[in-house]
Amino acid sequence: MITALAGGVGAARMLGGLLAEVPADRITAVVNTGDDLVLHGLHISPDLDTVMYTLAGAINPDTGWGLAGESWRVMESLRRLGGVTWFNLGDQDLATHCYRTQRLAEGASLTEVTAELYAAFGVGIRALPVTDRPLRTRLRLLDGPEVAFQEYFVHLHHDVPVSAVRFEVGPDTGPGPAVLDALADGELVVVCPSNPVVSIGPILAVPGVPEALAARRPDIVAVSPIVAGAALKGPADRLLAELGFEPSVVGVARWYAPWVGTLVIDRADAGLAAAVEAEGVRCVVTDTVMATPERAAGLARAVLGARG
Amino acid sequence: MITALAGGVGAARMLGGLLAEVPADRITAVVNTGDDLVLHGLHISPDLDTVMYTLAGAINPDTGWGLAGESWRVMESLRRLGGVTWFNLGDQDLATHCYRTQRLAEGASLTEVTAELYAAFGVGIRALPVTDRPLRTRLRLLDGPEVAFQEYFVHLHHDVPVSAVRFEVGPDTGPGPAVLDALADGELVVVCPSNPVVSIGPILAVPGVPEALAARRPDIVAVSPIVAGAALKGPADRLLAELGFEPSVVGVARWYAPWVGTLVIDRADAGLAAAVEAEGVRCVVTDTVMATPERAAGLARAVLGARG
Numbered sequence: 355m356i357t358a359l360a361g362g363v364g365a366a367r368m369l370g371g372l373l374a375e376v377p378a379d380r381i382t383a384v385v386n387t388g389d390d391l392v393l394h395g396l397h398i399s400p401d402l403d404t405v406m407y408t409l410a411g412a413i414n415p416d417t418g419w420g421l422a423g424e425s426w427r428v429m430e431s432l433r434r435l436g437g438v439t440w441f442n443l444g445d446q447d448l449a450t451h452c453y454r455t456q457r458l459a460e461g462a463s464l465t466e467v468t469a470e471l472y473a474a475f476g477v478g479i480r481a482l483p484v485t486d487r488p489l490r491t492r493l494r495l496l497d498g499p500e501v502a503f504q505e506y507f508v509h510l511h512h513d514v515p516v517s518a519v520r521f522e523v524g525p526d527t528g529p530g531p532a533v534l535d536a537l538a539d540g541e542l543v544v545v546c547p548s549n550p551v552v553s554i555g556p557i558l559a560v561p562g563v564p565e566a567l568a569a570r571r572p573d574i575v576a577v578s579p580i581v582a583g584a585a586l587k588g589p590a591d592r593l594l595a596e597l598g599f600e601p602s603v604v605g606v607a608r609w610y611a612p613w614v615g616t617l618v619i620d621r622a623d624a625g626l627a628a629a630v631e632a633e634g635v636r637c638v639v640t641d642t643v644m645a646t647p648e649r650a651a652g653l654a655r656a657v658l659g660a661r662g
Numbered sequence: 663m664i665t666a667l668a669g670g671v672g673a674a675r676m677l678g679g680l681l682a683e684v685p686a687d688r689i690t691a692v693v694n695t696g697d698d699l700v701l702h703g704l705h706i707s708p709d710l711d712t713v714m715y716t717l718a719g720a721i722n723p724d725t726g727w728g729l730a731g732e733s734w735r736v737m738e739s740l741r742r743l744g745g746v747t748w749f750n751l752g753d754q755d756l757a758t759h760c761y762r763t764q765r766l767a768e769g770a771s772l773t774e775v776t777a778e779l780y781a782a783f784g785v786g787i788r789a790l791p792v793t794d795r796p797l798r799t800r801l802r803l804l805d806g807p808e809v810a811f812q813e814y815f816v817h818l819h820h821d822v823p824v825s826a827v828r829f830e831v832g833p834d835t836g837p838g839p840a841v842l843d844a845l846a847d848g849e850l851v852v853v854c855p856s857n858p859v860v861s862i863g864p865i866l867a868v869p870g871v872p873e874a875l876a877a878r879r880p881d882i883v884a885v886s887p888i889v890a891g892a893a894l895k896g897p898a899d900r901l902l903a904e905l906g907f908e909p910s911v912v913g914v915a916r917w918y919a920p921w922v923g924t925l926v927i928d929r930a931d932a933g934l935a936a937a938v939e940a941e942g943v944r945c946v947v948t949d950t951v952m953a954t955p956e957r958a959a960g961l962a963r964a965v966l967g968a969r970g
Binding site: 392393394395396397425427428429430431432434435436437438445446448449450451452453455456459470471474 | 704705738760763767782
C-alpha cells in the first residue's frame with residue numbers, strides 16, 4: 355500500500371505517475387480540503403476534483419483545472435445577471451458540485467461522496483479528504499484583511515503579498531475515518547510536490563495528523579515542489595518567502611524535517627543536496643519535472659525506491 | 663395600483679394580460695413561495711421564476727416553465743454521475759438559482775434578490791415573495807408519507823392521490839416587508855387563476871395575510887382556474903376533489919368566499935353563475951382561457967372592470 359499526501363495539480367500528476375507503477379487499489383491519496391469553498395450554495399472541493407479529473411484523463415490540459423471540452427453556459431448567464439463569476443465553473447464541472455452538495459445535504463460524508471464521485475469517473479485509487487469536518491485555509495493580506503484561500507488564489511490571482519496563513523478548524527475537526535489508518539498502513543508515505551504551505555499545510559493542521567506522520571518519518575518521501583528556487587506552478591515560492599521560509603529545496607527540507615525522512619529534489623538543485631541533508635533529511639536527486647506522463651512515471655519509480 | 667396574488671403559469675399569463683392594460687410600475691405581484699425548494703444546495707423559487715421568465719418573454723412556450731432555447735449540459739453530466747435529476751434544471755435557469763443562492767448567502771433577503779433578478783431580466787412589475795421566511799407546502803400522500811410540493815408535483819408527476827395539504831411556516835414567518843402595504847394599497851386585488859389549494863393556499867398561510875385580504879374583500883377579484891370542472895393545467899381539479907372541495911367554479915367560490923368579493927368564471931360555466939352567487943360571491947362571466955396574449959389582455963380588461 356502506498357499513501358500519498360496530495361494537493362492539486364502537482365499531486366495529480368504525481369499520482370498519475372504512481373498509477374503507472376502501482377495497481378490503483380494499492381494507492382490511497384489523503385487530499386487537502388483547506389481550499390474548499392461554498393459558492394452559489396455549492397460545495398466545491400478543488401483539490402479532490404483536480405486529482406479526480408486528472409486521473410480520469412478528463413482534465414483540461416491547458417489550464418490544469420476543470421474539464422476538457424467544457425462549456426460555460428451557466429457562467430455566461432450568471433455574468434449577464436451580474437452574479438459572482440470570478441470563480442469560473444464549467445457546466446460539466448458544476449454537475450460534480452451539484453452532486454456533492456446534494457449528497458452532503460442528504461447526510462453523506464465528504465469521504466463517502468468522494469468515493470462515489472471517483473467511482474463515477476472511473477478513478478480506481480482511493481481518495482480520502484483529510485477531514486470530513488470544516489478546514490479552511492485563510493490568508494492575511496499584507497496591510498489587508500484575512501481572506502479565504504480561493505479569494506487569494508483565484509479572485510486576487512495570488513499576486514498580492516501575504517503576511518500570514520491560518521488553517522481554520524472547528525472544535526470537532528479530526529481526520530477522516532480512514533485517514534489515520536492510511537497513514538499507519540502505507541508501506542511508503544509520499545508527499546506529492548504540492549505547495550508545502552497552502553496544500554500540505556492544511557493536512558498538517560488536522561489534529562492527529564502531525565503525530566501520525568511523525569511516527570512514520572523514515573518511510574515518508576517528499577518531492578520538492580520548488581525547482582531551482584521557483585515553484586513550477588502557483589505561488590509556492592513567493593508565499594514561502596513572504597512567510598519567512600527560504601524558497602529553495604533547503605527551505606522545503608527545513609519545513610518538512612520534523613516528519614519527512616527523505617526529500618526528492620530535481621537535478622537542477624543537485625548542488626544543494628548537502629544543504630538539504632544538513633537539515634537532517636535524506637536527499638535523493640532525480641528529474642522531478644513531470645512534463646509528460648512518462649516523466650511522471652519515472653519520478654514515481656525514483657520515489658518508490660527513495661527510502662533510506 | 664393593482665396588486666395580484668400569483669402562483670405560476672396561470673398567474674404569469676394573467677400578469678402578462680394586465681401588463682397590456684396597466685403600466686408595469688403600477689403592478690405588484692405577491693407571489694407564492696410554498697413551492698420553493700433547495701436542491702443541490704441551490705435555492706429554487708419556481709413561481710417567482712415562472713412569472714419572471716414569462717414577463718421577460720423568455721419562457722419556454724412548449725413547457726410553460728424554464729427558459730426558451732435552453733441547454734442541459736449540467737443535467738446531462740449530473741445524470742452520468744447518478745445524481746438527482748428528476749427536477750430538471752436548464753443551464754441558463756441554473757444561473758438564476760446560483761445568483762439567488764449566493765445573494766441569500768451574502769445576507770440579502772429573498773425580496774431584495776427577487777427585485778435584482780427581475781431588473782436583470784428587464785421585468786418592470788414589482789414581484790414580492792409573500793414571505794422572506796420559510797414557507798413550505800407539504801402534501802400527505804394517501805396511505806403514504808408527507809412529501810414536499812415539488813416531490814409531488816414533479817417527481818411523482820402529481821398522479822398520486824393526496825389526503826391532506828399542510829403549509830409549514832416557522833415561528834418567525836410573516837409577510838415580506840412590502841406585502842401588507844401592497845394588499846392595503848392596491849386599488850384592486852386580483853387573484854390570478856392559480857391553483858387555489860397549492861398556489862394561493864400558501865399565500866393565505868402566512869400570518870397576517872388572511873386578515874389583510876378579508877379587509878379588502880369588496881375590492882378583490884379572483885379568476886377561477888377551474889373551467890368546465892377541470893384545471894387548465896396541473897392538478898387543481900383532482901387536488902380539490904381529493905381534499906373535499908367540489909372541483910368546479912362553485913367549489914372555488916366556496917373556498918374563496920371569506921375574502922373574495924367577485925369571482926370571474928368562463929363562459930363555459932355560465933350556467934353555474936347563480937350557484938356561485940349563492941355562495942355569497944359576485945360572479946362575472948367572460949372568456950378566461952388565455953390561449954393568446956390578446957385573450958389574456960381581454961381577460962385583464964374584464965377583471966379590471968369586474969368589481970361590484
